[in-house]
Each structure stands twice: as structure tokens, then as C-alpha cells.
Amino acid sequence: MIRFDSVTKRYPDGTTAVDDLSFEVGEGELVTLVGPSGCGKTTTMMMVNRLIDPTHGQVWVDGADVAGVDPVALRRRIGYVIQQTGLFPHRTVLDNTATVPFLSGWKKARARERAAELLDLVGLDPAVHGSRYPDQLSGGQRQRVGVARALAADPPVLLMDEPFGAVDPVVRDRLQKEFLRLQAGLHKTVLLVTHDIEEAIRLGDRIAVYGAGRIEQYDTPASVLGAPATSYVAEFVGTDRALKQLSVTGIDRGDLEHPPLVRLGEPAADAGRRLRAEGARWAVVLDEDGALHGWAATEELAGVPGTVAGHARRMEAWVPVTGTLKAAFSEMLKHDAGWIAVLDGHRFLGVLTPTTLHEALRRTIGSDARGVPRERAEVDSVPTE
Numbered sequence: 001m002i003r004f005d006s007v008t009k010r011y012p013d014g015t016t017a018v019d020d021l022s023f024e025v026g027e028g029e030l031v032t033l034v035g036p037s038g039c040g041k042t043t044t045m046m047m048v049n050r051l052i053d054p055t056h057g058q059v060w061v062d063g064a065d066v067a068g069v070d071p072v073a074l075r076r077r078i079g080y081v082i083q084q085t086g087l088f089p090h091r092t093v094l095d096n097t098a099t100v101p102f103l104s105g106w107k108k109a110r111a112r113e114r115a116a117e118l119l120d121l122v123g124l125d126p127a128v129h130g131s132r133y134p135d136q137l138s139g140g141q142r143q144r145v146g147v148a149r150a151l152a153a154d155p156p157v158l159l160m161d162e163p164f165g166a167v168d169p170v171v172r173d174r175l176q177k178e179f180l181r182l183q184a185g186l187h188k189t190v191l192l193v194t195h196d197i198e199e200a201i202r203l204g205d206r207i208a209v210y211g212a213g214r215i216e217q218y219d220t221p222a223s224v225l226g227a228p229a230t231s232y233v234a235e236f237v238g239t240d241r242a243l244k245q246l247s248v249t250g251i252d253r254g255d256l257e258h259p260p261l262v263r264l265g266e267p268a269a270d271a272g273r274r275l276r277a278e279g280a281r282w283a284v285v286l287d288e289d290g291a292l293h294g295w296a297a298t299e300e301l302a303g304v305p306g307t308v309a310g311h312a313r314r315m316e317a318w319v320p321v322t323g324t325l326k327a328a329f330s331e332m333l334k335h336d337a338g339w340i341a342v343l344d345g346h347r348f349l350g351v352l353t354p355t356t357l358h359e360a361l362r363r364t365i366g367s368d369a370r371g372v373p374r375e376r377a378e379v380d381s382v383p384t385e
């Protein structure tokens with residue numbers, strides 16, 4: 001969808017901001033450009049919508065060299081979100097959001113209707129916020145309007161330059177989550193500039209790690225963390241890359257342990273005898289449909305009347321098999337549990353323990369790093385009672 005072909009940008013004062021850059025962003029892909037200040041990220045992005053023209057090389061969008069496309073027409077097909085939102089202070093939030101449809105000649109009523117839908121989509125109530133002016137919103141709300149406005153003409157491509165940079169960490173976290181959810185439904189082709197490696201990892205399907213004017217590594221978050229291509233990248237992603245890896249590494253069925261299982265309706269004494277014979281101190285308890293109920297201690301089952309149901313304890317610490325190691329680890333901490341169940345829908349698959357989590361993490365560092373689709377990452381998994 002977007003392709004850079006040996007692109008160099010040299011500014012008139014001789015600064016080479018981007019040096020012989022080649023990379024491609026697939027349709028529906030979210031690529032984050034990350035690197036220290038001044039390494040050429042913004043210059044790269046601005047060459048996509050022709051706010052800057054390359055000195056050498058070509059930038060292609062949807063099969064066309066942008067050098068031959070009228071910049072105004074090009075920009076209507078490319079949403080642009082910047083940190084300072086660039087909202088018009090004297091226009092209402094609704095009219096700010098409707099800017100591009102207005103410019104594209106839509107009837108006012110239809111453009112406003114569309115703007116209201118988009119405000120709703122980004123979590124703002126058009127009836128409450130639509131008639132306000134930008135300075136009557138919080139920073140986070142202004143960022144949302146910026147995103148809504150960029151989406152207004154339903155562009156296939158979105159450019160986002162530090163879109164969540166101007167808000168505090170709590171709001172940023174929420175906006176990032178909301179944006180991932182939105183993107184999971186919209187599948188825009190997105191280039192997002194950030195200097196924050198955590199943000200790049202969290203949002204990107206792929207990450208381009210910039211050194212001065214060049215991409216040092218272009219790969220999935222799991223691979224950038226698991227196998228940094230150069231010592232520069234290793235240093236940039238940080239010494240705690242193993243911890244960051246937790247949030248991008250999926251649970252592997254091969255990592256699960258399989259403790260003994262007993263059924264709720266089974267006679268307790270039988271279950272106790274069986275577990276003792278196996279040398280097991282406890283067992284996972286499933287209900288009659290094979291869904292997780294909890295656990296039971298061998299010594300509390302052995303020799304007692306009734307069924308397992310009378311002696312089982314509830315256990316709510318679980319994650320879906322589609323979750324991440326981070327989700328698994330945080331559930332374990334939240335429940336202060338020594339193990340958590342891994343479920344496929346309602347079906348019990350096995351458990352993760354601190355030891356198996358550690359092994360899973362070690363496996364991903366340096367070798368077969370495998371990612372988890374963005375929209376699946378960090379799903380809240382434990383239902384409240």
C-alpha cells in the first residue's frame with residue numbers, strides 16, 4: 001500500500017534527514033516508526049502525503065508514485081493526525097471533524113451526520129461534545145477529535161505523528177487501547193511515528209527502528225525484542241526487553257502443564273484415592289461440561305463421603321489461549337495464584353505456572369519469537385463474578 005524505494009531527503013542546508021530508505025507497508029498494516037529525536041521519522045512520514053518531496057527515490061501509495069499525484073487530492077485520501085491536533089479553535093468539534101467532507105463538497109447536513117458517527121466511534125458523545133470548541137475539551141478528548149477528523153473521509157491510509165504524545169500516561173494508555181480496538185475493525189494502513197519504544201511495540205504489527213536517517217531493523221515487535229538485528233537496536237529496545245517481550249508473546253499450547261483432573265460429580269473418596277496413587281497433592285476440578293470449576297486438595301478428598309463438589313474450591317484465575325504471556329503473568333499476580341488455567345472458549349486446556357512462564361519467555365528471547373495479533377494482545381480475561 002505504501003512503498004519507499006531508495007528514498008533520500010536532503011534539506012537545503014545539507015542535512016540528510018533520510019538516507020536511501022526502502023521499505024513497504026502492506027494494506028491494513030499498522031507500522032510504527034520509532035527512534036530517537038532527529039532520526040528522520042517525521043520527514044519519512046511527510047513524504048507520503050507530499051508535505052515534503054524526496055531528493056531522490058520514489059514513494060508509492062496504492063500503486064502510484066506520489067510525485068505524479070496532485071497533493072490536495074492525495075491528502076484527501078490520507079488521514080493525518082498530529083500531536084498538536086491542529087484543530088481549528090473557532091470551529092465546533094462537530095465542524096472540525098467534518099472538515100474534509102466539507103472540503104470534498106459534501107452537503108453540510110450529511111457531513112455533520114458523518115462527523116457525529118465518527119465522534120461516537122472514538123468515544124465522544126456528539127450531543128455533549130459536538131457543539132463545544134476545542135479549548136473546552138481535555139487533551140485526551142482533543143486527541144480523539146484529531147483521530148475522528150482524520151477518519152472522516154474514510155481514507156485507506158492514516159499517518160499519525162506522535163498522536164498520543166501530548167497526554168498523560170494514563171490517558172495515553174486508554175487512547176492506545178481504544179485505537180487498537182478501532183483499528184481491529186477498520187483495518188486502515190497506518191504509519192505511526194513515536195519515540196516511545198513501548199508504544200511502538202504495543203501498537204505496531206511491524207516496527208521500523210530508526211538510526212540516523214536509516215532503518216536499522218524492520219520486523220514484528222516479537223522479533224525486534226527477541227532478536228535485535230544490531231547492537232544499536234538492542235540498546236534502543238532496552239535491557240528490559242525480556243519484560244517487554246511478555247506483552248507481545250502469545251501462549252503456546254506446548255508450554256502448558258497438565259495437572260490431574262477430577263470431575264465435580266465424582267465420588268470424593270475415589271478421586272482422593274486416584275490422586276494419592278499418582279502422588280498428586282491437588283487436582284484441577286472441572287464441571288460436567290468440561291469447564292473450569294476450581295481445584296481440590298488430595299488430602300481433603302481422601303476418605304470423605306459425598307462428591308468432589310463438596311470439597312472443591314473455586315478458582316477464577318484464567319486466561320484465554322489467545323492471550324499473551326503478560327496477561328497470564330498479571331492474572332497470576334492479581335489472584336496471588338501459583339498457577340492459572342488456560343482456556344479455549346470454556347474448554348480447559350492446561351495450566352501455566354511461574355516455571356512454565358519463565359521457560360516460555362526464555363524460549364522467545366533470541367530464537368523462535370512469535371507474535372500475537374495486535375487486537376488479541378492484552379485482552380482482559382477474568383470475568384468479575
Ligand SMILES: Nc1ncnc2c1ncn2[C@@H]1O[C@H](COP(=O)(O)OP(=O)(O)OP(=O)(O)O)[C@@H](O)[C@H]1O
Pocket residue numbers: 011012013015016017035036037038039040041042043044195
Ligand atoms: N526544514 C528542515 N531543514 C533542515 N533540516 C531539517 C528540516 N526539517 C528537519 N530537519 C532535520 O532533519 C533531521 C530529521 O528530522 P525529523 O523531523 O524527520 O526527525 P524525527 O525523527 O521526526 O525527530 P523528532 O522525533 O524529534 O520529531 C533532523 O536532523 C532535523 O534537524
